[in-house]
Amino acid sequence: MILTTEKGIRNTVEEAIENQEITDIHTHLFSPNFGDILLWDIDELLTYHYLVAEVMRWTDMDPALFWRMEKKEQAELIWQKLFVERTPVSEAARGVLTTLKEMGIDPKTKNLDTYRAEFAGRTAEAQVGAVMKQANVSNIVMTNDPFDEQERAIWFEGTRPQDAFHAVLRIDPLLNDFQNTKEQLKKWGYDIQDDWNGRTIKEVNRFLEDWIEIMNPLYMAVSLPPSFAYPEESDRGRVIRDCILPVTKKHNIPFALMIGVKKRVNPDLIDAGDFVGKADIRALENLLAENQENKFLVTILSRENQHELAVLARKFRHLMIFGCWWFMNNPVIVNEVTRMRLELLNTSFIPQHSDARVLEQVVYKWRHTKTVLKDVLTEKYEDVRSTGWPVTKEDIQKDIAAMFHENFWNFLDKDFRK
Ligand code: RAT
Ligand code: ZN
Known part of the structure; x- marks a missing residue:
């Protein structure tokens, strides 16, 4: 045609x-x-090393301390600094939002715990299928x-x-x-x-x-x-x-x-x-x-x-x-x-x-x-x-x-x- x-x-x-x-x-x-x-899952998405590099620009924290934190806490820090205190315009930060949206999770709540709850109900196997299809x-x-x-x-x-x-x-x-x-x-x-x-x-x-x-x-x-x-x-x-x-x-x-x-x-x-x-x-x-x-x-x-x-x-x-x-x-x-x-x-x-x-x-x-x-x-x-x-x-x-x-x-x- x-x-x-x-x-x-x-x-x-x-x-x-x-x-x-x-x-x-x-x-x-x-x-x-x-x-x-x-x-x-969401905590892994937030602690992506591309975002670690970005959060380090907005905190005086000793990187050694950051690496000693639990993954959950690291994710919370990144969430707070890059998503709550600022608009996530960088490519890696916007990527988290696009991912939530495309996976059918409404980013509007701006609440990390609601996203965590969404991921908690899934299995790796099912998530692989969902991601590949999406x-x-x-x-x-x-x-x-x-x-x-x-x-x-x-x-x-x-x-x-x-x-x-x-x-x-x-x-x-x-x-x-x-x-x-x-x-x-x-x-x-x-x-x-x-x-x-x-x-x-x-x-x-x-x-x-x-x-x-x-x-x-x-x-x-x-x-x-x-x-x-x-x-x-x-x-x-x-x-x-x-x-x-x-x-x-x-x-x-x-x-x-x-x-x-x-x-x-x-x-x-x-x-x-x-x-x-x-x-x-x-x-x-x-x-x-x-x-x-x-x-x-x-x-x-x-x-x-x-x-x-x-x-x-x-x-x-x-x-x-x-x-x-x-x-x-x-x-x-x-x-x-x-x-x-x-x-x-x-x-x-x-x-x-x-x-x-x-x-x-x-x-x-x-x-x-x-x-x-x-x-x-x-x-x-x-x-x-x-x-x-x-x-x-x-x-x-x-x-x-x-x-x-x-x-x-x-x-x-x-x-x-x-
Ligand atoms: O993009 C990345 O995540 C890098 O850290 C590297 O993994 C790179 O892609 C590589 O494969 O070495
Ligand atoms: Zn690579």
Whole structure:
């Protein structure tokens, strides 16, 4: 059906976005059968580290004292300072309100206890179903840490994710702290030697292979500092060259790089104390040029790197760029970056992921993104229509399906499910 008016374009875009199932390609959520490590409910929503960073600007409290408080008390402080004493206009604070509204909880009462009562009557399992339905998310990609004792135990017990949840092997300690990590690997029975030699390489690879076997991950992932360089004669450079690249290639899974985080510039704030730095994109250029048979999923934290990243994706089709990560996930930036990506890459990218740490965040992260994308896409299709080119409803639906769901699975060479 050819669309002949701007209004027709807008309605079609809005409807297609609402009806499109989504694969959320990077979250910190877990399949509900993994137990308590799946975070959910109002107190978890309020103590999200994005909001911890914000509350610290409105209190003189020693952060150490904040961290000693019960979660419930932390949530109350954040509620009081950011929602009662001030209007919650920031993206993370507004997100709590959007979540309440979309989950059918009236934010009007402005009373934390009434919200708590609403959540208290729910179960994790039911809440997963409600959230996925509300956001129209059909597949949730987790972040799975083989260095986390609690999570290891869950995998070793034989627990496996439910169908809608998919694993990702996250390997930050291996690349960012190899000297301590190798001691840990030795304790787990891997024969890592003091030198970087054939035996050490084999044993690091055996560790990766063991976890690929256990998790069946969709990709292998790491977050990296702005100083990331490649190639590099360093622990990180060697592990990437001799272990990550060959193993991901062998299993035909992408290596996901999340570049640009400066960890703990304010260590007192813990997770809320991370910062952003502009990266040198030549590292990625080298990786891509030298490893044409590997696949790379990449997101970058600094706004200043976004243009060169999108241009780089024009040069290398084994690079799939994804999401507006963390400090980039603000409407103003999502709007600008998505427009730029469309202008440079057509629809050959993955515009967003939720990065949800708390289950219900899926609702607001996608609602806010959908709102921005409706405007951006309406404008782009209208520009095309105004040339006289026939824009159809089917074209729009196809493009939106690609960006929200299919580009990811096609890049993986996988069917839409396991
Ligand atoms: O956005 C976040 O919650 C960050 O703390 C990180 O988890 C980041 O997304 C990451 O995956 O490292
Ligand atoms: Zn994340």
